[in-house]
Amino acid sequence: VKNSIVLTDIYPKFKEFLNSLSIEELLAFSGLLLNGLILNHIVTIILTLYGDYLIIRFNLESKYPKLVKFIQLKKKLSNYTLKISLTWIVLCLLPQIYVNSMIVGIKLYEFIFSNF
Numbered sequence: 001v002k003n004s005i006v007l008t009d010i011y012p013k014f015k016e017f018l019n020s021l022s023i024e025e026l027l028a029f030s031g032l033l034l035n036g037l038i039l040n041h042i043v044t045i046i047l048t049l050y051g052d053y054l055i056i057r058f059n060l061e062s063k064y065p066k067l068v069k070f071i072q073l074k075k076k077l078s079n080y081t082l083k084i085s086l087t088w089i090v091l092c093l094l095p096q097i098y099v100n101s102m103i104v105g106i107k108l109y110e111f112i113f114s115n116f
Contacts, residue, residue: 045082
């Protein structure tokens with residue numbers, strides 16, 4: 001009950017905050033959210049690769065034969081985790097590249113063709 005009260009208080013205030021932002025500020029805010037998501041997935045990739053490195057480095061499969069099934073499951077899930085994280089990173093970068101190119105593209109186009 002306490003969590004729902006907090007969420008019902010925050011939602012209208014957050015909606016009012018978003019409505020007060022200009023288009024440029026909304027784009028900057030969404031860029032910050034996307035960059036946070038990218039950073040989260042980069043950390044996920046690093047931790048996944050480091051976990052695999054530790055398994056190999058300390059030869060955990062031979063030292064703990066009872067954990068072999070879990071280690072093999074972790075390796076399968078690591079492959080999926082890496083693919084999902086890389087997909088999300090690309091999906092977050094594409095809108096940012098598009099928006100930034102739309103903002104700078106026209107002036108860059110004019111600069112290139114007026115100076116060369």
